[in-house]
Amino acid sequence: MWFPRLASNRVLRGCPSEPPFALIRKEGNAERIYCLNDPAQSLGLHRGMSLADARALCPELRIEPARPDLDARFLGVLRRWAMRYCPWVGREGEDGLVLDVTGSTHLWGGEEAMLEDMRAAMARAGVALRLGLGATRGAAWARAHYGEGADLAQLPVAALRVDTETVTALQRLGLRTIGDLQGAARAPLARRFGPELLLRLDQAMGAVPEPVTPEAESPHYAxxxxxxxxxxxxxxxxxxxxxxxxxxxxxxxxxxxxxxxxxxxxxxxxxxxxxxxxxxxxxxxxxxxxxxxxxxxxxxxxxxxxxxxxxxxxxxxxxxxxxxxxxxxxxxxxxxxxxxxxxxxIGLENIQRFQPTDSHIPERSFLTVPATHSLPASGWQVPRPRPITLFPPEPIMAKGAEPPARFRWRRMAFTTGRATGPERIAPEWWREDPAWASGLRDYWKIDTREGRRLWLFYTPQKPGWYVQGEFA
Amino acid sequence: MRLSLKPQPFLRSTRVHEVCGPAAFAFAALCAGKQAFWIREAWLADIVLPQGMEAYGAPSGILLARPASQIDALAVAEEALKDGAAPFVILEITRPLDLREGRRLQLAAKAGGTTGLCIIPEGMGSNAAETRWRATPVFDPDREDSTLMRWESIKNKSGTLGVWYVRWDPQTHHLHVVPPVGLQPGSAGLPE
Missing domain, CATH: 3.30.1490.100 (DNA polymerase, Y-family, little finger domain)
Known part of the structure; x- marks a missing residue:
C-alpha cells in the first residue's frame, strides 16, 4: 500500500473543497514543498520545488508547515487499521505499508475483492492510495509505485528500489526495464554497480527472501x-x-x-x-x-x-x-x-529535598527539588559557618565599616560581644537580582552579649548595615 | 559529659514535644539526626539554610513538606507520625494548637512509634505536649565558634524541670553538657 499524498491528505481530510495546497518544510535556507495535493500538482508544482517558485506559479496556494512526526503517527493509525486484512503489517518507508496477505485473501473473497475493499475504505477516508500486489515484497513495491497490475518485466529499473544514480547509469547502458536487466549478464553488473542492485533484483524476483516485519504493538496499560x-x-x-x-x-x-x-x-x-x-x-x-x-x-x-x-x-x-x-x-x-x-x-511537588548548587550567594547556594525526582544529596561544602535561618535583610542603624558595638534589631538592644569577619561576597554580575543591587557585601558573624548570634552584613558601595540571618 | 546523636536520651520517643526560643531551629536540627520530616507552611518567608543545618546534622536526610495552611500541616504531621517511615517529624506551628489537635498528634506518634517536635512561637504551647523546651543561645567568651546554648525544660509531664547548658561539637557530632559559670555543677546531666 502506498500513500502518495499521506502528509497533505492528513491535513486536508474532511475538507470538502480542494484549493491548491502544499505542506512546506525548511531545508537549508529555502522553504521547499514537502507534499502537495492534486489541484496543486495539476498547476505544475512538484515536490522539492521552492516555495517562491510555487507562489509564482500559483499565487492562491495555501500552505502549512510540514509535521513529519504527525505524519508518522497517522501512518501508525493506518497500520493499525490495515491489520484487519492480515496480522503481518509493517511500515514501508515513511509513506507506505507492507502487508503479508498470504493465506488471508480468501477471507475477503479473493485478491481482487480485498484490493477493492482497501480502495473503498481509503476513498471514504480521503486518503490517496496506490496498491501493488505481488508474489514478493519487491514486486508489490514496484507495482504500487510504477503501475498496478503491470507485468514486472515491463516496469522501469527505478521500480527496483535503487538510487537515482544507478538508475541513470543503467539507462545510459540501455537497460531501461527490469526485463532488460534480467537478461543482462550478472557478473559485469555486480562489478559495475555492487551487490545492491542484484540483491534488489533477486528480492523482486523472489530468489532472495525479504520478510515483512510486523511492528510490535506498544503495550497499553489500562x-x-x-x-x-x-x-x-x-x-x-x-x-x-x-x-x-x-x-x-x-x-x-x-x-x-x-x-x-x-x-x-x-x-x-x-x-x-x-x-x-x-x-x-x-x-x-x-x-x-x-x-x-x-x-x-x-x-x-x-x-x-x-x-x-x-x-x-x-x-x-x-x-x-x-x-x-x-x-x-x-x-x-x-x-x-x-x-x-x-x-x-498537598501536591507531590510540595515535598522537597535540599540539593547543593554552585553559588556563593547564600540564598542560592542550595535548591529545593521535589523529593520524588531526586535522591538524598551528599557533599555539602561549608567552607565558612552559615546561619541556620535566613530572612530578608533587615536594616539596622549603624555607621562605618566596622561592626557596631551596640545596635537595635527587632526592638531589642544588643551589645556586640565578638565579631567574626568580614567575609566578602560579591553579587553575581551575570544575573539581575534586585536584592543584590546594593553591590558587595561584607558579612560578619556577631556574637552578642545577650546570647543571640546574628549574621550581619555591610554594603561598602552603598553604606548600610543589615541583619540577614541567625546562627543558633 | 557526652550524649549520643539520637534524640532519645532527652526527648521521649513515641511522644510529641515542643520547643520555643531563638535557638529552636538548632534544637530541632540537632534532634532531627539522619532522617526527618520537616513540615513548614509554604507562606513562611524565612529560609532554613541547609548549610547552616549541616553543622548540626545531615541536611540530606531532611524531607521538607510545604503545605498551604496549618490545617494541611497538621494533617501531614499526623500522617507522617502515624506512618513511622521517618522516625522524626518536625512541625512549625504558626497558631496555637487546641487540646484536640495536640492530643491527635500524640496518638499518631504513639501509633507510629515516632517522635515529634513542634517549633512553637513563645507562649503558644499546647497542653498535650509531653515536654516543652526553651532554647536560647548563650554568649561564650572563651570560644569563637561556640554553639553554647541554654536549654530549659519548662514543661515536663513525666519528670522534673531543669536547665542545662549544652555545646554542640560539629566535628565529633557530640553534645557536651557544660557546667556554666556561676551555676552549681549539680545540674549537669539530662533527665532519663
Missing part, C-alpha cells in the same frame, strides 16, 4: 470493568479497583515497567464520569501497596445513583527493573509510600 448492577459503597469501589489493579500490575511486571501516575475513571449510571488521579512518589507495580493509596481519592467520589463502569489506566509509566525480594530497601519503599500519601493532599 484495564476496565463494566458492572451488571451499579455500585455505590466505597468498599465496593475499592474492591473493584483491587480487581482492576491486579491485571494491570501483572502487565507492568511483564514489561518491566512501573506506574508513576494512575487514573481511575468511574462512570456513573447517568453517564457522568469522575476521575481519581494518583501520582506516585516512585514507580510502583505492587497492587497491595498501590490500593490503599487510592483510598483518599475514592472517598471524595460522588457516587450518585451508582457507578457501573470503572477504568484504570497507568497514564505515566517508567522503567522499573525487577528487584530481588527481601534484600530490597524496605525503608525507602515505606518513605515513598508516605510521600505519595502526603502528596495526594
Amino acid at each position: 484495564t476496565r470493568m463494566t458492572l451488571p448492577e451499579p455500585i455505590g459503597l466505597v468498599s465496593d469501589v475499592m474492591g473493584v479497583t483491587e480487581r482492576l489493579l491486579k491485571p494491570l500490575c501483572t502487565k507492568l511486571l511483564a514489561q518491566h515497567m512501573g506506574a508513576r501516575r494512575l487514573m481511575l475513571t468511574l462512570r456513573r449510571v447517568d453517564q457522568a464520569s469522575q476521575q481519581v488521579e494518583l501520582r506516585l512518589a516512585a514507580p510502583m507495580r505492587d497492587a497491595a501497596r498501590i490500593l490503599p493509596l487510592f483510598q483518599r481519592g475514592v472517598d471524595t467520589v460522588e457516587a450518585g445513583f451508582g457507578i457501573d463502569m470503572l477504568r484504570l489506566e497507568a497514564v505515566q509509566v517508567e522503567p522499573l527493573a525487577v528487584q530481588q525480594i527481601g534484600s530490597a530497601d524496605h525503608g525507602a519503599d515505606r518513605l515513598n509510600d508516605l510521600i505519595t500519601r502526603i502528596g495526594t493532599r
